Amino acid sequence: MSPGPKGHVVVEEAPPSPRGDDDPSPQVVALSARTPKALSRMIRDLAARLAEEDDAFADLAFTLQTGREGYEERLAFVAASRGEALATLSALADERAAAVAVFRGRTRRGGAGAVLDGAEAVAHSLDDPALDDLARAWVEGLPVNWRGLHRGKTRRRVALPPYPLDPISHWLPAGRVPLIPVETKERVVTRAVPVVEDEDETLLLRPLWLDKPVSAEGVSPSSRLVLLCGLPAALAEGLQRALGDAPSRVIGAQSADPGDDFMDVATAVMTLLRDLLLGPEKLRPGLVQLVAPKTPCAALTAGLSGLAGTLAQETVSPVFQSIAIDPAVDAVVRARFLDEDSRCPKDRLIRHDGGHRQVRRLAELPSGPALSRPWRDGGCYVISGGLGGWGGCSPMTSPPMPGIRRWF
């Protein structure tokens, strides 16, 4: 689509297309969605629609069959009439699915197979299992030539409820960046709402690691992939052995200076994850653990946590955890830590410090009295990249600030 302004003019409403044949024969009602949840909502939406509008039942079935993309979660059944379809859908919406005869299942995407021709089924009556065969074939992911079913009939598309999208928030709510005060308890109790007189109200945050034991009732995602990044070879091998069945990959080795292999490891991790996300969905693990050694500099860990935070915004699945492990701890214990972490997928940034399990939060730095600046009289200051923006920039006159819309 070309960028730039577009205009639309409504001249006149299009005339309604002629109603299709009032065909009394039974029809296959076929529904599909990306997730079971969306399918349930689709069933409810369609039931509500059937209860309200009076379209020809055959048109409705035709629209569902030929006017919708086939997603993984599928449901199909044969109904003799609109009323019967409504009864079935209502029963399903009530989750009394056991009481009605439907085909339901999850297909693989792009499942290949023979095309079943609807025309062969058309001559048979409701008692004939041919329509049931089509319904089952559709649920199993076989391509069905639905148009053959309606050959020689007049059909039209009818307006049906739209796909029930699962709402996913891509915003950065305050709740996802929990701020905690670093001040003393007394201060917090007496001043729960910090009063800050800064003229520009710059919030200064510091990362803070807080002890958080694993929650007992946690459930780990169905599958996980462990990426061991920048660990010394012997350590990585021991950990891989201790992890047993859990798939793991070793990326890069550790060196003394943080800059040496950071770029290599970072690029390798990104390449691997990109290929994983581009690959077939069924091969994707539910959880990816990015494991790096806890070192004083933690450059790699900090980089990986930035990556994990980014990917959490770019994709819903898999879940990414950035985990810093203590190189001094025994491999078996470390593997157990990783197992435990996998049962807490909500903890995204984790650090193991000896026996302590910690998660990262952000703490607001308290405001203090203004002191003098650090610049010396006659001092020499080198500002690299200064012209690109930061250094060379002249101070702004207070611009309008409509709240924190986006932080970066």
Place this chain on the structure above:
Amino acid sequence: MFAHDIATHARHPTVVLIGRSAAGNLARETLAVLEKAGARAVYHALDVTDAPAASVLMARLRAEHGAINGMLRTAGAIQDALLVRKDMATTVRVFAPKALGAMVLDAATAGDALDLFVCFSSLAGLLGNLGQSDYAMANGFLDGFAAWRNRRVDRGKRTGRTLSIDWPLWLRRPGGFGRCDPGDPADAGRPRVAPGRGAGGRCFARRSVLPADLDRVGAASGDGGGRKRSAGAMRRWRSPVPPT
């Protein structure tokens, strides 16, 4: 911003600007502004990933200006794309100026008696940001670099506090990060954050209340709404209260 802060708050300082490209109109204008504010201002072209060239330039600065008192690292490049669309060849262009550049400038000033070494990082490193997997990693690296350099300071191998400041986005303009110009019609109506109003200076101005072990700090701007929201978040997090 920092250059101007130095020029206006210190007497007769020298501000050395380093950029990738040869001096152009922008450099001349910026230098003129800084000179007017009372600083001696010079510009040098340098590829910060070129270690020998960086050493040569630092030696020249020491000879010309007596000493180097502070290093402020602000360079960065972005190539935004979702990870699934990333061309790994471009990630090097994002990593190199941040990660390699910091290491190169640190090595080139290892023997200098610096008061401070500041890295301009991004909140993307702290929180992640859509389309910036490589940039987030590079900035995360800088935060780690600051910690690493401070441990060297502790051991007497470097001088001057290192601090990595995770900024929010400034206005994004062709060719680089935002040069904030409220008068430019091209910027009208764009979202603004306001680190330009002295926030950077205050990170230091308030350094007495910064915990001594602080290597990185995130800076977010907001008006009363943002402030209130963070206060609400703080109330929810009142317990457990961590040790200071």
